[in-house]
Structures are given as structure tokens and as C-alpha cells.
Amino acid sequence: MATGQVIGDVAEDSQPTSEATGFVLSRPSGTVEGRGVRQYFDDPAAARDAFREGRVSALVGALPFDPDGPCSLVEPVELRSTPGPWQNSGGRAAQVRVGEPRYLPADDVHAQNVDRALASIREGAFDKVVLSRRAVLAADSELDPADLLARLVAGDPAGNGYLVELGDPRGGVAHPVLVGSSPEVLVRRRGLHVSCHPLAGSAARGATPDEDTAISEGLLGSEKDSREHALVVDYLRRALEPLCRALEVPERPALTATGQLWHLGTPIVGTLKSPEVTAFDLARAIHPTPAVCGTPSESSLAYLRQVEPERGFYAGTVGWCDAAGDGEWMVAIRCAEVAADRRTVTAHAGGGIVAGSDPALEVAETHAKFRTVLSALRP
Ligand SMILES: C=C(O[C@H]1C=CC=C(C(=O)O)[C@@H]1O)C(=O)O
Numbered sequence: 001m002a003t004g005q006v007i008g009d010v011a012e013d014s015q016p017t018s019e020a021t022g023f024v025l026s027r028p029s030g031t032v033e034g035r036g037v038r039q040y041f042d043d044p045a046a047a048r049d050a051f052r053e054g055r056v057s058a059l060v061g062a063l064p065f066d067p068d069g070p071c072s073l074v075e076p077v078e079l080r081s082t083p084g085p086w087q088n089s090g091g092r093a094a095q096v097r098v099g100e101p102r103y104l105p106a107d108d109v110h111a112q113n114v115d116r117a118l119a120s121i122r123e124g125a126f127d128k129v130v131l132s133r134r135a136v137l138a139a140d141s142e143l144d145p146a147d148l149l150a151r152l153v154a155g156d157p158a159g160n161g162y163l164v165e166l167g168d169p170r171g172g173v174a175h176p177v178l179v180g181s182s183p184e185v186l187v188r189r190r191g192l193h194v195s196c197h198p199l200a201g202s203a204a205r206g207a208t209p210d211e212d213t214a215i216s217e218g219l220l221g222s223e224k225d226s227r228e229h230a231l232v233v234d235y236l237r238r239a240l241e242p243l244c245r246a247l248e249v250p251e252r253p254a255l256t257a258t259g260q261l262w263h264l265g266t267p268i269v270g271t272l273k274s275p276e277v278t279a280f281d282l283a284r285a286i287h288p289t290p291a292v293c294g295t296p297s298e299s300s301l302a303y304l305r306q307v308e309p310e311r312g313f314y315a316g317t318v319g320w321c322d323a324a325g326d327g328e329w330m331v332a333i334r335c336a337e338v339a340a341d342r343r344t345v346t347a348h349a350g351g352g353i354v355a356g357s358d359p360a361l362e363v364a365e366t367h368a369k370f371r372t373v374l375s376a377l378r379p
Contacts, residue, residue: 022074022169023060025320025328026086026153026161032320032328033086034060036077040168042070044284050075051280057323059280062164062178062332065288065315066305072166072313079322085159088150096143098345098377101135101370110366111359113307120303121355128231129294129303131362132315132350135370137377142342145177151376152181157259162318162330166337174342178313180335181372183258186317187286188328189279192272194244198232199256199331200291200352201225201264204368216255216262224356229253229264231295231354236268239286243277244270258334260371279319279327287317292331292350312337314348334372347373 023034041047050056061073110133117129153161160181167175185197203219206212237249247270256265292315294300319329336347349369351362
């Protein structure tokens with residue numbers, strides 16, 4: 001990282017109170033890491049106030065799925081950017097053996113949950129809700145979250161990956177760590193330029209090139225998936241319009257691929273009205289989108305608070321914001337929480353439910369999404 005560029009306002013005189021990296025965001029174009037800890041925030045509004053009042057020069061970390069829940073944000077001593085995806089300078093750890101996943105809920109119960117959500121949709125409670133489940137795995141020795149990140153980055157064709165320590169990294173106490181490889185950009189800001197890349201509508205990749213192409217064409221032509229996707233795009237248009245003096249929203253989604261899945265994606269770009277609106281402000285204004293919550297936001301969020309109170313940072317957002325207000329926030333999907341003891345890993349996967357969703361296909365979709373983390377944990 002020594003050759004990296006330091007971004008943001010870094011005070012020369014302050015000493016790191018912790019050497020822990022604590023935050024990594026690996027993207028195809030570059031990697032951002034937070035080094036050292038100056039302040040820690042579990043209240044996003046306090047972090048925003050500190051930033052606005054100039055008491056904070058940069059922020060890195062995670063916001064939970066529930067916008068009213070506690071966050072895990074750090075003002076790093078240094079925000080360092082390097083070109084290209086993340087390289088693990090720590091070297092490769094010995095492979096830890098990880099047991100079979102235990103799914104919570106089990107396949108049949110998740111299918112019943114989808115049925116129940118479909119009944120609520122028919123009754124008019126909401127148009128869309130994103131249901132998720134967990135896969136809990138036990139490791140036979142301590143798992144290194146940085147090594148898991150390295151495997152995720154190496155396994156993703158675009159080199160996407162993230163790692164966030166969940167808790168105040170000062171004080172030498174081990175905290176859970178969120179590690180993942182998300183293909184979904186919640187929001188990115190460079191000066192007045194703002195962009196998002198919402199994804200919704202999925203199909204597992206095919207085993208042969210011909211099958212893979214046929215699956216991608218089927219997804220692009222699927223009326224159900226287009227509807228599921230359009231709800232996210234409409235939400236973002238409505239959320240961004242008041243903040244932008246120009247906004248370009250393509251009429252139709254395009255295909256985007258990870259190693260495991262095809263998705264429908266829409267690249268949205270805009271020009272902000274005011275330079276005062278930071279990347280962190282934008283992330284808070286937009287999150288949670290219907291790609292992880294539902295439509296309308298209020299009723300789907302109320303439903304998820306009841307049926308999935310344990311989401312934590314899954315389906316939240318992970319990212320950074322520098323002193324100029326620039327930054328990038330990813331949707332925290334395709335991820336796992338490595339417990340403080342480093343021996344339990346909880347992966348998460350979900351999918352959007354709309355009228356016409358098929359419970360068995362939704363169960364299969366969560367398995368395809370779990371594969372991102374499971375193939376890194378159990379190669
Ligand atoms: C909620 C997840 O994916 C979202 C992002 C892309 C496609 C999705 C879908 O097709 O349902 C989800 O909206 C997840 O991976 O856990």
C-alpha cells in the first residue's frame with residue numbers, strides 16, 4: 001500500500017490509535033482502505049453532524065439494513081487508495097476446514113415464507129418484498145477474514161470485495177467482521193457526478209456457454225423479473241430527482257454477470273444540484289432500496305422487521321466518504337459475518353418476491369447467491 005495515493009484530509013500530526021485496517025473496499029477500478037482509527041460512530045446521524053461541522057475528515061464502514069439500527073463507522077487516520085482490486089499483503093493463510101452449511105430457515109420453510117409473502121402481496125400489503133435466509137458454518141480453527149476477502153476478490157471476475165470490522169476497532173477486543181463481494185453499487189459520487197447501478201432480477205449461470213446465453217436471454221425477456229427490477233429503478237429515480245439537476249435513467253435494464261449469477265442492472269447517472277450533498281448523505285438518502293427491502297418502502301420494511309429481525313449489516317451498505325464528500329457505497333449483499341471468535345460464519349442471501357414469484361425457484365436463487373461466499377469458504 002506504500003505506493004498508494006492518500007485521499008481526504010489527513011492530519012500529519014495525529015497518530016493512529018489502532019493499526020487495524022478495519023475497512024477495505026475492493027473494486028475493479030481501485031481499492032480504498034482505512035488505516036488507523038480516530039473516531040468511532042454507532043449513530044449515523046452523529047457521524048453526519050460531525051462531518052458537516054468539520055470534526056471528521058473522512059468516514060468508512062457500514063450502515064445496517066434497518067435505517068434505525070446502529071451503524072459501524074470510523075474516521076480513519078488515513079484513507080488510502082490503490083489502483084485495481086485488493087491485493088492481500090498479509091499473504092495466504094492456511095486453508096481452514098469449514099463444515100456443511102446449516103440453512104436458517106430450511107429450504108421448505110423459506111418456500112413457505114415466500115408463499116406467505118405472496119399472500120400479503122395479493123392482499124395489497126405491498127408490491128414487493130425481499131426475503132432472505134442465512135447459512136451458518138462452523139470452522140475447525142480460526143478463520144482469517146482478510147484471507148476470506150482475498151478468496152472472494154480472486155473468485156470474482158470484477159475483483160469486487162469488502163471487509164468491515166463491526167465495532168470500535170480500538171481497545172484490542174475482537175469484533176465480528178463483515179466480508180463479502182457485492183456487484184451492486186448503491187451510490188458513487190465524484191464532485192457533482194453521481195451514479196448508481198441497481199440490480200434486481202436474477203438467474204443462476206449455466207453450465208455450458210450455450211446454456212448460459214439462453215439463461216441470460218430468458219432473464220432479459222422475463223416479464224416478472226423486469227417488473228421486479230423496475231420497482232428499484234423507479235424508487236431511485238424518485239429518490240435522486242430532488243437532489244439532481246440532471247438524471248439519466250435508461251428505459252430498459254441490461255444484463256450484468258457475476259461468477260454465479262446473471263442480473264438485470266440499470267446504470268443511472270446524474271449531476272447533483274449542490275456540492276454540499278456528500279456520498280455519505282446520498283447513501284443514507286437512498287438506502288434501503290427495493291433491491292433489498294421492497295415496495296412501498298414503509299410497509300415492506302415493517303414486514304421485514306417482523307419476519308427477519310436478525311438481518312444486522314446484511315443488505316445494509318458498506319463504503320467510504322472522503323473530505324471532499326466523494327465516495328462509494330456498495331449494497332452489502334453476497335456476504336458473511338465472521339463471528340468475534342473467528343470460528344462461526346453466517347452467510348446471507350435473499351431475493352425479491354413479487355406477484356408471479358415461484359417459491360421453489362426463490363429457494364434455488366438463494367442457493368445460487370450463497371455460492372459466492374460458500375465457494376470461497378469451501379473451495
Ligand atoms: C438481496 C440480494 O440480491 C439483490 C440484488 C440483486 C438481485 C436481487 C434479486 O434478483 O432478487 C436482489 O434484489 C442478495 O444477494 O441477497
